[in-house]
Amino acid sequence: MKEVILCKYGEIILKGSNKGKFEAALMREMKKRAKYVGGFTVRYNQSTVYVEPENDDVTEEDVDEMYAQAKKVFGFASVTRAAVCEKNMEAISETAREYLPGRLFGKRSFRCEAKRSDKKFPLSSPEIAAQIGGVILSSVPKIKVDLKNPEITVRIEIRDKYAYVHAGQERAAGGIPLGTGGRGLLLLSGGIDSPVAGYMMAKRGLYIEALHFESFPYTSERAREKVLQLGRELTEYCGRIRVHIISLTHIQEELRDNCEEDYFTLLLRRFMMELADRCAKEEDCKCLITGESLGQVASQTLAAINVTDCMSTLPVFRPCIGLDKEEIVERAREIGTFNTAILPYEDCCTVFTPRHPRTQPELEKVEAQEALIDRAALLEEAWESRYTVTLHQFEQ
Ligand code: ATP
Ligand code: MG
16 A cells, blocks of 8 residues: 655645746755655645655655655645545545554544545545445444544545545645745844744745854853754754854943943844844845844833834844744744753843843934944944854754
């Protein structure tokens, strides 16, 4: 019996005459992953990508790995493993009898649905469902039919060339395919929020490039390594990520020595936004992405965001802006960045933190503080410190 993976399109279905571009991006992503796992071919038809083993050498573990990869591809609404057979009721019943007991093991209730994209198939969908439901009842011990609230749904799909039998279709990553929206520069700290923000924008089709600010020796080698590890974890979804690293050490020392403490963070963040804007332009990124959430900390009040946002000429996307910390944590756990993000290393934003940061800053006062330092020279010096680390996918 042959088992394949069916990946069904999400929003791409709505793309009309643009659909080809989205399908091409989806196929590029799937082929890259199939090549990594090895032994699978990838094709698409009728809003579904079919991932099929090339031969009998493909093991159960390979299918597991390929399935896990498919779940990380943006653009699919659902994925499922399915058994393939000829398009006749005898073959479908036989396949159901052989394949489904394993898939339904331990389940107490099921529902069977059928769908025909081949309308010439002699039985109607309800007839197919009823017949295969009967097969399941006779081959899976103790299981019951529950149409309203089943533990698992079995699906029979009559498609172009073959019939597919599957159970336990899962939600996939959703979103739209990577790269179809252009490129964004993620301000990546070592915290919980920014990796989630990067993930959320990659999900909307952006290739992610990252920028990290450090403040060596106030921030450590281990803090940098933690950020790179977060970046690596994101590559599982986003593909290759180039991380640009800029040193803010001298800027922070100058702020400490010359400016009013209450303004430290805001002044620093204005430098960060301006450097990020410059970096984005150099790297052909058309937006900045941050992990800010409104009101979460002093620098994320509306007034604070107003005095930092204006330092960028590009749109700044803050996908976490309306999420509570709890919700961001939940997402970080889901995408697998949480455990790294909570490692206790310092960030440049936590070096020289003011005891009473301004939460309602006025732009004139902020600018007056900036007049106390040689801002242009400091910017230039920081910019010159920039270096880049490339994180490749499948490298962990
Ligand atoms: P995070 O959990 O992402 O660190 P946070 O809640 O700690 O966020 P801040 O430290 O105020 O909040 O940072 C807000 C945003 O600014 C971050 O989400 C990130 O996008 C950016 N940022 C903060 N520190 C850095 C840094 N060292 N390098 C690059 N970007 C940073
Ligand atoms: Mg932080």
